[in-house]
Amino acid sequence: MNRMDISRGNLLLEFFSEEIPARMQLNSEKQLKNLFIKSLTQREIDFESFKTYSGPRHLSIIIKNIELEQKDQKIEKRGPRFDAHQKAIDGFLKSNQLNLNETVIKDTKNGKFYFHSQMIKGKKTCEILPDIIHEIVNGFVWPKSQRWGFTDLRWARPLRNIVLLLNDDIVKGKIKIGKDVFLNFTNFTYSHRHIDKKITINKIKNYEQLLEDNLVIIDRNKRLQKIINDTSYLLEEEKLKLVDDKSLIEEVVGLVEYPNVLIGSISKKFMKLPREVLSTAMRVHQKYFSILDKKNNLVSKFLFVANSLKEKDRDFSVIEGNQRVLNARLSDASYFFENDITNTFENWNEKLKKVLFYEGLGSLHDKTIRMANISSNFAQAFGVKSELAKQATLLSKADLVSEMVTEFPELQGIMGGYYAKIKNKSDEISRAIFEHYKPKGISDNLPETNIGSLLSMVDKIDTLVGFFTIGKKPTGSKDPFALRRNGFSIAQILINWKLNMSLNEIIAPSLKEYVCSSQTIKLSLIEFMIDKLKFILSNQNNRIDVIESVLNTTIVKDLPIKAISSRIDIIMKFTKNNDFKIFLANFKRINNILKSEKFSNNAQFEVNIKFFETIEEENIYNFIDSFSKEIKKKGICKESQKVLITSLIKMNESISLFFDKVIVNHHNYNIKTNRLNLLKNLHNSISEFSSFKFIEN
């Protein structure tokens, strides 16, 4: 493309508003881009490239080498069918003021029609832009939006000014934002509040620099980079580092126009508070970062990002102000902590009786009782003493009514863990309570201890099963109780611990607690969990076809998770094996034969040995018998999965011989049916191990 092309130019659009919430800014850049490009494409106005920017108050896009004139538009009008009544044709011509020779007849999928096409000269881009801006402004979707003054337009916060320049000239026009309320397009924007002035944009190419000179770094990546650089500069010397907090840093980038990284100190007396309390109090209310030393200990400093140019005196008083605020916050936290440690778990548990878990699912106290009751079913599988598991569950929710957790809900579990330790509960119990909300999402760490995993599991199962029993299972995009995440967490723990329990055994005790005997609910829970297992397993580099093959066996709900897991492993290992490939081909052949035959669903597929004519049939028959026995005996055992798959492969020769020597489609109906039934039995027997039809070659 020729950059000097006089038919093209650069465009700048900036929406200047009051402070847009940080969490919405990045997406607003994307929306601005998408809406603009859509409007240009629809109108056949070409451009070369674009760049978007966003900060608290400025949201803008620069479009490079945009055509200054729209391409000529071909407008085509369809008339009546070519064999329509003459009146209809005349009517079409008359209403469009046309002669017949100005029309053509074209074939469409609905038949032949008269058409008239017309070229309309493309308009000037600057004439079209007001319409485009109108479309963008009205097409914007904010997660939350508002009106202001007399406007009808909704924006995340009041929209105060629109810059619209094409080739450095203001595009004449305005948009309507309410009855008798308009915003004119301008060529000025506003500086950082510390400078507090209106600035005129003369050249689009200077836009970014002009704003930066006025203390607005409009490129969010530049702001991020400045924060990162300034931070490492400040921390490097003392070999300190930030606690990693990606979401906080991204939020902060959206709160400042000109980042100024500063460090304050925390009064030593607060350093005895649990580190999670310190960092939560800093992060949640103040958006401060915690700082670690070489040994990963929290140091008595905090880092924050002010919105200003560096200036010694001001920075000093800003730091001082922030320190005072943090002191106040932390003395609040200390107050909660001191009060909490004089309270007791018994007292908290008593209070839990008054806190509703969910309508129809009892109080939080009821929840802990249910959890305690089912915990014994899991004790052996996790290698935990049943009594200990029970104790941990009964103490696990107490902290929800402590003052600290009431103030900082994100400290649930963590505080319970600390308080348990302070109250001289065993380390195991304290640790279990501490980590039992983990994993909080599929990328979060799992609980480390076996008792913590058990507690996490019974908590989540109780929640999942409870909501299913009252008909609140997730549907479509609706999952208000985050049950899917809950299911993923259960699946993660199950697989991580390769638990010696089946889905049935995991779900049944909880259903019993809810006095629920509905088979439908049980089945939908199992189906739900199989689905979650599938996802988690496929996330761990397992082949999805192998996962499907194992999870689609009919008895999967009764298979211990550890057997499922090792069966998937062993099949994965065997997929490269030549004998396995032969086995798979044989299996698919059987599957195809059976597919082409109609079996009534309830048929017993009885095989009668008196119809056997060949040794090959007998061999298959014997194999089915022995494999069925073998899988019954060894199927649930983790170590035997290799034995089982080896047994299957050993059948290769017999099956191949069967296909060589035996004609299934025998003229004698009884013999034919018997052979088909034999194959059906073979198929079913093998499928108890895995539905091999899912596996791709």
Added chain:
Amino acid sequence: MSKINCFQSIITKLQSFWIDQGCVLLQPYDLEVGAGTFHPATILRVLGPDPIWKAAYVQPCRRPTDGRYGENPNRLQHYYQFQVIIQPSPEEIQNLYLESLKFIGLNPKDHDIRFVEDDWESPTLGASGLGWEIWCDGMEISQFTYFQQVGGIDVKPVASEITYGLERLAMFIQKLENVYDLDWDGIEKNKGGKTYGDIFLQQEKEFSIYNFEKSETSFLFKQFNDSETECKNLLNNKKYALALPAYHQCIKASHIFNLLDARGVISVSERQSYILRVRNMARSSCLAWMGKLNE
């Protein structure tokens, strides 16, 4: 501490600043309220009849559950807000706010002022708006809200509400960490000067005991029901629905609900229904104020 920065001078300065902006200077509403927003000068006036309404006033606020027996340096069950309500929201409202800070001796250019997303919703008033909490060097000193709905009714034109947390603001200006140390009058201690604690510490202690331990809940339950009945009766008069007295009862009920809440006698499942009852009173009063109750 000088007289310039004392608690009462911050109030008088804010008053004179907003008077200069054309605000009607009002006095606190004479009932216990949870926030300055409850004042009829905000809640009812933004619904009309005049599309232009500007008012400023101090409002003592009571939040029974925030009581800490005077032991916490930052939490009070009784505190002051300075409330400014301007309808329609003017284009330069943010700048006016920043000017007001400058006027009370807090020059925005010497500080790190931030507008941080904080949307406001009052379930009991059926009211909501979008806006920010305003940080000054990390301290939240004000709330800023563009009213979108009140009593479930769209606010048109939109009104802007600014609420200064007077104690927070004064603590910031006086560089203090304990609210009870605030200099109230700018007079030295040995000359009879008073701190915030001199005036309010005892009140915090006694009311915390009352709110959490001693209030007679059977009285409160009855009062709530009585207020609700009275509110309904006042609005039921078809010829002449008494919106202001009805709303007065709604405010009473709302505070009684807060007191009951502090006593922990309202279960989670009941809570929602109490909130709904207050909201219904608020909505009906608002509709009556607009003359639309029976429409």
